[in-house]
Amino acid sequence: MDYNKINDNIIEKIKSAVKGAVYVGDEVNEDFFHDEMPIYGEGIPECLVDATCKEDVANIMKICNEEKIPVIARGAGTGLTGAGVAIKNGIMINMQSMNKILEFDEENMIVRVEPGVLLNDLAKACLDKGYLYPPDPGEKFATLGGNVSLNAGGMRAVKYGTTRDYVRKMEVVLPTGEITEFGSIVSKSSTGYSLKDLMVGSEGTLAIITELTLKIVPNPKYIVSLIVPFESLNNCISTVPKLFQNNLNPQAIEFMERDIIIASEKYIGKETFPKKLDSIDVGAYLLISFDGDDEDLIDNTLEQAAEILIKNGAIDVLVADTPNSIKDAWAARNSFLEAIESQYKLLDECDVVVPVTKIADYINFVNKESKSYIFDVKSFGHAGDGNLHIYTLSNEVDKIKQFKEEVDKFMSIIYEKAYEMGGKISGEHGIGFGKKKYLKNFEGDVNIRLMRAIKKAFDPNMILNPDKVIAISE
């Protein structure tokens, strides 16, 4: 696929077609060259446009489709796989100025937003009115357009599901420049192929989202967290399915090994997790939250949970039920990534997902496998849904080539193991540019052929966010 470069004539066309600011060449800020994982490479947009409305997006798209120029929509740039990087250059459309919450429909419990609204801003606006927008990925300063494009998950996914479950409707601009709508504000539909569900998680490769209608729920009145130390990761993880089978419906269950807690507590300067209890060394922890509207029921749930946890080998069950103690309990978990980033100069990661019942076996496999590489490996993750964040970490910056090669080998091996166990490459970070090769290897030629044909159905000239998720050509 040959793309054209931008020239003065095209710049003029774009300037006269849009209301937003247009930056060309050196005027484009370097922040737009990469996402939060620069190790996957940079891409320099030839031109950056601040979109102010759907017409801006549609007009750019029409020009680029005609001129065969790559286009990419960009949110807050918080991605972790290079999905929002202009690998093939061309025009980048910055969606961050389209950041208005357009409508709060409390009767239908939906909210209509522009795609550049930050998750954090929507979350706050909802809480102010007594509602909860349940998706809660670690990165609160991502745009909602980005969240939908990645089907972002987060801590509360175990009870509330992922972003997909909260997208009712979207307005999009197709690569042809046409504006259309997928889905509707109603909760139930069997009205043709679900184009909306195809868009969720398509990483900005099929169309550009210009408006979203999202479902919200009443904010639960009570929340309680438990810190649960175990002697080993094995009995820690094997307890998790029992909580589900007893229908205790936790809002979040995270597991963490001793090492990562120590590193994180050191980083935040506060210790909330016990390291030794009854002369037993703690090897791993569960951090669990329950929410609900009825205090008695939560107490009841806590009692049942404690009984199950102790019966299955928990050394203790520590309850955090005040806003401050809950905040403290989660502070270490919420700082994992920053703690890691502060310690290492070279970093790569995967967010593989395996069945909940296989987490311990998988982590044991990963830990064993990790011994033969130049990097350290640290893991943590969502015990409730098997979504694991595995980091490869090194400070040997002069060995970056070797680091990359070894990470590739390591990732291939651990992805293969995940697929063997019935898992997938990514639970919430997506494929982007960085994981494309693994998608092809593990999803197989038939599924990749279907994905490419779907991409072509939306984008006959393959101009929109090219070379992401699937390669431009075989």
Add this chain to the structure above:
Amino acid sequence: MDYNKINDNIIEKIKSAVKGAVYVGDEVNEDFFHDEMPIYGEGIPECLVDATCKEDVANIMKICNEEKIPVIARGAGTGLTGAGVAIKNGIMINMQSMNKILEFDEENMIVRVEPGVLLNDLAKACLDKGYLYPPDPGEKFATLGGNVSLNAGGMRAVKYGTTRDYVRKMEVVLPTGEITEFGSIVSKSSTGYSLKDLMVGSEGTLAIITELTLKIVPNPKYIVSLIVPFESLNNCISTVPKLFQNNLNPQAIEFMERDIIIASEKYIGKETFPKKLDSIDVGAYLLISFDGDDEDLIDNTLEQAAEILIKNGAIDVLVADTPNSIKDAWAARNSFLEAIESQYKLLDECDVVVPVTKIADYINFVNKESKSYIFDVKSFGHAGDGNLHIYTLSNEVDKIKQFKEEVDKFMSIIYEKAYEMGGKISGEHGIGFGKKKYLKNFEGDVNIRLMRAIKKAFDPNMILNPDKVIAISE
């Protein structure tokens, strides 16, 4: 698109390629010529094959793809839009013999089934083990393959979601004859385009499902139902959003007008709904269920619900909390369709969906509009999600042509109104053959073009269930 006819040579090829029985010409039972809505026309399969395994399906598909012969997979034939009818003749694959429950994985709370398993059989098998398969469409003797292909909804959708929310993974045979898998047993994924979600609701037009992995949940210990009479439909419906805003999380909320209750009670020979209370004539009812594991919490919820209902104009709140009284309360609702069918010889229907807040306005519009046609109109539906079943009914069998023409006019008008209000053509019955024209009119050329291109991506020769959802060509 020109399709070929079956000949002796092809019959021989098929017979030697499959393990299941092959029926040709007159050997094909007439039951396979139509679904439950024969008014949309018949289609006679030239050949019917009982599939016994995925290889049977794949082998037939390869032959048909090579020979350009239409293929259609058929479950229990309980559809309502002609989706399972061999409109273009060709080969029908009967999936009903692939009816084994293959695996109950209690730790991961999933069940693996062949697509011919009946909903009723899975529901029972789950209950026997203390689990619930939440999707609960009215028709219990549909196959799960059919349920997934239509994204079946049902009464419990308001709390538990639709079939889509319970499909984790599927094995399918593509129109090319290739066997592949979409999705995985894990609950969370951002691993390329969601081909699984594209399949759900695609009405057997993209691939044939040969295995499903479905999510199950622990069966709630308690269930309570309320019969709530109101003076008018308007205050009946306007109460519904208030239950959601107070987070009461009902399992089901159905609304019904007085007339349809009277007809249904007459049919079943039992009266459970009061018609007059405190000298007020009842105009409409809500029938509500709550479920949960905690008896006190349910009592609490009932109290709150009763308060909200009375405050918003309910004449009374009648509680059914024993298995028998609950059964009685739902008996009339569950017999609506049979009651209607017993009274009328000509019947057509739609299952339009509108925002919950617009139901009363919409029903008023429909009732007013219905006055100028030769048929009667009866409506009922899922108040919790705005999915309405609207029946056009007549006994003037000699005026079938006029009936069809007037139904078409009426449907066009009421679908247009639904779209105006932010609704969709179908909440759970799908598009099939019968609603194709409306899909095209109301979804618009752009979305139809995308759907057709997606169809082509899966099925380059357009042999699989042709002329359903979208027309074969423009």
